[in-house]
Amino acid sequence: MKKHNFSAGPCILPQEVLKQAADAVVNFNNLDLSLIEISHRSKDFVAVMENARSLVKELLNLPEGYSVLFLQGGASLEFLMTPYNLLKEGGKAAYIDTGAWAAKALKEAKLLGDVEVIGSSKDKTYNYIPKNYTVPSNVDYVHVTSNNTIYGTQFKEFPKTDDALLVCDMSSDIFSRELDFTKFDLVYAGAQKNMGPAGTTLVVVKDEILGKTSRNIPAMLDYQVHLSKDSMFNTPPVFAVYVSMLTLQWLKDLGGVKAIEKLNKEKAALLYAEIDRNPLFKGFAEVEDRSLMNVTFNLTDESTGEVFDKIWNEAGISGIKGHRSVGGYRASIYNAMPIESIQVLVNAMQQFEKEIKN
Missing domain, CATH: 3.90.1150.10 (Aspartate Aminotransferase, domain 1)
Known part of the structure; x- marks a missing residue:
């Protein structure tokens, strides 16, 4: 059945993607080697990484000035990487609490600085998206979770942030609807909800926002370090990136x-x-x-x-x-x-x- x-x-992943991925695990690019055996620095896998990044830019219609990363640690690590890279020393961040994952993100941010919850739907078990909130004028960034897997809610309109940066966790609805990504400064998404298997995390970041916090950032948490190494500062999750690339190509072919x-x-x-x-x-x-x-x-x-x-x-x-x-x-x-x-x-x-x- x-x-x-x-x-x-x-x-769920497309059947044709699963079949291509299965073949690649046995024999990738007719190398008589498995995808998960070859060097991540080989020309064959470098081409995979470059193609995956290129497909992201094309499908999201990203303008010049945005970079794409494939990292590890899931969205949960991005909960910490976001404040490390964007929350200035002595600065402040604003979060909208729309569910379990949004709450976890703001909990991590509180480890590094002042965090204000400007909107929350916790009062009704997160069954709605807060509307009547005000974005403070003195925050470094505003963080939202676009889609809430547990409670089944989704932002239809995003905050207008003026001088503050707009950060969005899009783990469960990335690539599902057209959005103007020039309104976002940082977007991250765990692959395993709508893009590929568990193991890699997509990050889209506006280049000019980085390096302005005056923090000493650990290398593995520093977006600039990962950008300088084309997502290969450490060994990337080759299988997860490859299957994500196949899924993105499937989406492109679909229209x-x-x-x-x-x-x-x-x-x-x-x-x-x-x-x-x-x-x-x-x-x-x-x-x-x-x-x-x-x-x-x-x-x-x-x-x-x-x-x-x-x-x-x-x-x-x-x-x-x-x-x-x-x-x-x-x-x-x-x-x-x-x-x-x-x-x-x-x-x-x-x-x-x-x-x-x-």
Whole structure:
């Protein structure tokens, strides 16, 4: 039976990407060597890294003055790298708290300086995006998390920061919708949500913002060090970078971010329509802030959960249990998720309705 993978991460990947990656692990570029055996400084892998960076710039329509890095440590390390590189000695940063990952980011920033939470949706278990906040005039940067995998919310409009830098954790919706990246000064994203396997982290940074904190930054945490070595200051995660490159090429061949955004909206609309129609379900996130990537919902009667769980398991559906901190259900419908799998879930929800009524 075909499995329909709604896992929040590591994410679903295109089948053709998985096949190409599998072949490369055995024999990469007809070298009779595995991708994970060759030197990361060989011309074959250097070409992979250069192509991956080039595809990022093309797909995100990045102007001159922005650089692309493939690092390690996940978004969790970026929680610390961001203040190290952007928070000035004696400076201040502003954070908008929209969920578990945003809260972890601001916790790390507090280790290095003054942090102000200018907006939070914690009061309603993070089921909405704060709107009525004011960006202080005396902050070095404003940090937001664009999409919240646990709670299923997503920024539709980003803060206007004036003189402050705008930093965004886009781990779970990078490459899913068109955005004006000239509005951002630093963007980071763990690959394993929408771009590739776990092991590498994408960083897009505006060159001119670096080197202005007066801090002594440890080499592994210094963006300028990694830029000077083309993401190879230490041995890069070659497999994760390679699979990310393949996924980015798949996205380009599909028509790019514009094309995938259209598909993502269609997928989300199909699933949200069933949640809103079916009296046995209720959406978790506020309607205006619903994510296109992570659809969160609950049963209106928790006692019927055993029936629904049996139906979706028998349909070959995997990974829709909600995060342990929230419960309920979460369907992660990243770029590579086909709309046919969404329909399978919708069918299961409708079958559930029929069985409960009978």
